[in-house]
Amino acid sequence: MNILASIPSPSTGELHLGPLPLRGYALCILLGIFVAVWLGNRRWVARGGRAGTVTDIAVWAVPFGLVGGRLYHVITDHQLYFGEGRNWVDAFKIWEGGLGIWGAVALGAVGAWVGCRRRGIPLPAYADAIAPGLALAQAIGRWGNWFNQELYGRPTDLPWALEIDNGTDLGTFHPTFLYESLWCVGVALLVIWADRRFNLGHGRAFALYVAAYTVGRFWIEYMRIDQAHEVLGLRLNNWTALLVFLGAVAYFVISALRAPGREKVVEPGAADDTAGSDADKADADKADADKADADKADADKADADKADADGAKAGGDKADADKAGGANADGDKAGAAGGEKAKGD
Numbered sequence: 001m002n003i004l005a006s007i008p009s010p011s012t013g014e015l016h017l018g019p020l021p022l023r024g025y026a027l028c029i030l031l032g033i034f035v036a037v038w039l040g041n042r043r044w045v046a047r048g049g050r051a052g053t054v055t056d057i058a059v060w061a062v063p064f065g066l067v068g069g070r071l072y073h074v075i076t077d078h079q080l081y082f083g084e085g086r087n088w089v090d091a092f093k094i095w096e097g098g099l100g101i102w103g104a105v106a107l108g109a110v111g112a113w114v115g116c117r118r119r120g121i122p123l124p125a126y127a128d129a130i131a132p133g134l135a136l137a138q139a140i141g142r143w144g145n146w147f148n149q150e151l152y153g154r155p156t157d158l159p160w161a162l163e164i165d166n167g168t169d170l171g172t173f174h175p176t177f178l179y180e181s182l183w184c185v186g187v188a189l190l191v192i193w194a195d196r197r198f199n200l201g202h203g204r205a206f207a208l209y210v211a212a213y214t215v216g217r218f219w220i221e222y223m224r225i226d227q228a229h230e231v232l233g234l235r236l237n238n239w240t241a242l243l244v245f246l247g248a249v250a251y252f253v254i255s256a257l258r259a260p261g262r263e264k265v266v267e268p269g270a271a272d273d274t275a276g277s278d279a280d281k282a283d284a285d286k287a288d289a290d291k292a293d294a295d296k297a298d299a300d301k302a303d304a305d306k307a308d309a310d311g312a313k314a315g316g317d318k319a320d321a322d323k324a325g326g327a328n329a330d331g332d333k334a335g336a337a338g339g340e341k342a343k344g345d
Contacts, residue, residue: 005159013147023095024147032137040130049267057115068107072100097148124203125266131209132188139184145177153223183216201262210248214241
C-alpha cells in the first residue's frame with residue numbers, strides 16, 4: 001500500500017500513573033462524564049437552575065447509564081461472552097470495552113428521571129441542558145476504542161488510515177472511532193447553536209442531539225467490519241439508529257406544536273434563591289454606602305471642629321494682640337504723663 005501517513009495505535013491499552021495502572025478506555029469514559037457534567041451545569045444555571053443540580057442528578061444517571069450501556073452490548077453481542085469457549089465472567093469486565101450508546105442513553109434517562117423526580121425538576125428541561133455535553137462525552141469516549149484497537153472500519157490506504165495489529169487484523173483501516181468523535185463534536189456545536197438561535201425547550205435540544213447523532217452513526221456503522229448481527233442486510237445498530245432517528249424527529253415536531261418556546265421555570269425555588277442573593281448584595285451595598293456616608297460625615301465634623309479650633313485660636317491670638325496693644329498704649333500714656341510731669345517740675 002502507498003501510505004503517505006497513518007494513525008498509529010497504542011501499543012498497550014493501559015496508562016501508568018506511577019505504580020497505578022489505568023485503562024485508557026476507562027480514562028476516556030471518565031473524562032467524558034466530567035465534561036458532560038461540567039457543561040451541563042453551566043447550561044443549567046444559564047437556564048435559571050441552581051448550580052450543582054446537574055451533578056446531583058448525574059449521581060443517578062451515570063451508574064444507570066453505565067449499566068444500560070453494558071447490558072445493550074452484552075445482549076446484542078452475547079456470542080462474545082456466552083458462546084463456545086467463552087467465559088461469561090468477561091461480561092462484567094467493563095474496563096475492557098463494550099458500551100452500547102443506545103442502552104447507555106436509555107437507562108441513563110431512567111436514572112436522570114429518578115433524580116429529577118426527587119428534585120421536582122422536569123426531565124425534558126434537564127435533558128436539554130445536558131444534550132451538548134453528552135455529545136462531547138461520546139466524542140471523548142470514542143478514543144477509548146483507539147486504545148483498545150477495536151471498532152475500526154474497512155481496509156484503506158487513505159493518509160489518515162488507522163494502523164491495527166491486535167492479533168486478529170493487521171494493516172490499515174478506516175478510523176471509525178475518529179469519524180464518530182469528530183461527528184459528535186459537530187453535533188454538540190449544532191445543538192448549542194440551534195438552542196441559542198431558536199430558543200429550544202421542552203426536550204427539543206435533546207431530540208436534536210439524538211437525531212443528529214443517529215444520522216452520523218448510521219453511515220459510520222455501515223463502514224465497520226467487526227462482527228455484528230444483521231437484519232435484512234443491515235447491521236442491528238443501523239436499524240436501531242434509523243428507529244431512534246424517527247422517534248427523535250417525531251418528538252421534536254410534536255413538542256414544538258404542543259409547547260413552543262422554552263420553559264420559564266426549570267427548577268422551582270431557584271429564582272427565589274437568586275432574588276435573595278441579589279437582595280443580600282443590595283443590602284450589603286447599601287450598608288457600605290451608609291458606612292461611607294457616616295465616614296464622610298465624621299470627616300466633615302472633624303474638619304468643622306478643626307476649623308472651629310483654628311478660629312478660636314485665631315480669636316485668642318487677636319485678643320492677646322489687642323491686649324498687648326492696649327498695654328502698650330497705657331505704657332505710652334503713662335510715659336507721656338511722666339514726661340509732662342517732669343517738664344512741669
